[in-house]
Amino acid sequence: MKVSQxxxxxxxxxxxxxxxxxxxxxxxKEIATGEGIPGAFxxxxxxxxxRGGIVESQRGVNGGYMLSKSPNETSVGTVVExxxxxxxPARCESDCSKMPDCSTRTVLKKIEESxxxxxxxxxxxxxxxxxxxxx
Amino acid sequence: MKVSQxxxxxxxxxxxxxxxxxxxxxxxKEIATGEGIPGAFxxxxxxxxxRGGIVESQRGVNGGYMLSKSPNETSVGTVVExxxxxxxPARCESDCSKMPDCSTRTVLKKIEESxxxxxxxxxxxxxxxxxxxxx
DNA sequence: TTTAAATCCGACTAAATTAGTAAGGTATTA
DNA sequence: TAATACCTTACTAATTTAGTCGGATTTAAA
Ligand code: FES
Ligand code: FES
Numbered sequence: 001m002k003v004s005q006x007x008x009x010x011x012x013x014x015x016x017x018x019x020x021x022x023x024x025x026x027x028x029k030e031i032a033t034g035e036g037i038p039g040a041f042x043x044x045x046x047x048x049x050x051r052g053g054i055v056e057s058q059r060g061v062n063g064g065y066m067l068s069k070s071p072n073e074t075s076v077g078t079v080v081e082x083x084x085x086x087x088x089p090a091r092c093e094s095d096c097s098k099m100p101d102c103s104t105r106t107v108l109k110k111i112e113e114s115x116x117x118x119x120x121x122x123x124x125x126x127x128x129x130x131x132x133x134x135x
Numbered sequence: 136m137k138v139s140q141x142x143x144x145x146x147x148x149x150x151x152x153x154x155x156x157x158x159x160x161x162x163x164k165e166i167a168t169g170e171g172i173p174g175a176f177x178x179x180x181x182x183x184x185x186r187g188g189i190v191e192s193q194r195g196v197n198g199g200y201m202l203s204k205s206p207n208e209t210s211v212g213t214v215v216e217x218x219x220x221x222x223x224p225a226r227c228e229s230d231c232s233k234m235p236d237c238s239t240r241t242v243l244k245k246i247e248e249s250x251x252x253x254x255x256x257x258x259x260x261x262x263x264x265x266x267x268x269x270x
Numbered sequence: 271t272t273t274a275a276a277t278c279c280g281a282c283t284a285a286a287t288t289a290g291t292a293a294g295g296t297a298t299t300a
Numbered sequence: 301t302a303a304t305a306c307c308t309t310a311c312t313a314a315t316t317t318a319g320t321c322g323g324a325t326t327t328a329a330a
């Protein structure tokens with residue numbers, strides 16, 4: 001049930017973009033050095049976030065990434081959903097033909113609802129207000 | 136953020152024990168064949184649940200495992216906590232000296248609270264009432 | 271028009287984790 | 301004393317994760 005390093009990097013990067021929302025695009029290199037994330041790895045992550053539609057990219061000199069919407073319209077739930085594939089902790093699809101009477105289904109569904117409700121209501125701008133760290 | 140196969144097996148086994156709460160101990164073999172879980176693997180899982188204190192074992196002929204408390208006193212949260220080590224999705228300890236200004240901390244903490252609150256309020260007997268499967 | 275900065279893309283590798291097996295020991299009861 | 305069933309540790313194979321690398325493409329600036 002741990003979140004992957006990939007996802008944690010992704011969240012950090014998104015918060016970084018939120019912090020510099022008015023400063024034009026941030027390059028991979030800027031984000032990577034600022035957040036202590038391996039550049040080539042972050043490159044993959046940003047590409048996935050772009051395909052997910054929550055960031056946009058500008059190629060070439062002075063290019064980089066920027067949020068598609070403003071920080072108070074971008075929820076952490078979306079970020080995690082894109083990077084983890086889904087917010088559900090279940091190992092199987094919803095139809096689950098192989099084990100149709102799996103008794104943990106109910107439990108996993110409740111966990112998912114709980115996580116979704118929580119994450120969909122946290123927006124990037126809130127994370128900035130609180131301060132970068134623990135709170 | 137997927138739950139491990141190990142944990143899913145564990146939950147299923149616990150529900151099985153709850154179902155047969157009044158029938159005396161269930162052996163590994165009985166649970167394993169009933170739930171379609173590899174026996175030698177389940178053996179490890181049950182041992183861990185026993186060390187966690189939520190099941191008790193009886194060795195020797197006619198032995199097996201049984202719940203330490205009644206199904207309506209055993210929460211799924213405890214089961215998952217024992218098998219996954221913790222309910223927190225964070226990758227690092229709470230003090231986190233290596234990256235003290237990690238901006239995802241706040242998020243991960245909220246996820247944990249959310250999961251804890253949810254799972255600690257689901258008890259094994261509820262899962263029986265609903266029916267074994269989807270609901 | 272050339273050059274440098276940057277995203278883009280796919281393939282690859284190494285490390286870590288997970289799932290599962292195997293073997294032998296120990297307690298209990300019939 | 302024989303059978304049953306838990307107990308423990310060690311091992312292996314498969315999968316996933318984290319991260320690297322090389323090169324192609326786009327773009328703005330010099
Ligand atoms: S087999 Fe689908 S949730 Fe367990
Ligand atoms: S480094 Fe501790 S939560 Fe990210």
